[in-house]
Amino acid sequence: MKFEKISGDCNRDDCPGIYSTDQGTVVVQGALLTDTTGLTPSPREAAVEIPTHLIEEAARALGR
Incomplete structure (x- = not known):
């Protein structure tokens, strides 16, 4: 699988990105996320947290 960064604004490997x-x-x-109270990921899933503005940037980058 090939990845192309469409949103995210930092230069560190551990920062949020889409x-x-x-x-x-x-x-x-x-x-x-280590505290997922109220959220139940399946065994093959994980919950991650990213800033809302990155979702907005990604939507614009995808033409939505």
Whole structure:
């Protein structure tokens, strides 16, 4: 799978980011949440947190 960063504004490897893929999907990178009270991810899922403005930037980058 190939990734293209469409949103995110830092230069560190651990910062939030949103990527489009060559599979027609979007991947979100962010801080893994350890307190997921009220949210129940399945065993193959993880919850991450990213700033709202990155979602807005990603939507604009995708033409939405």
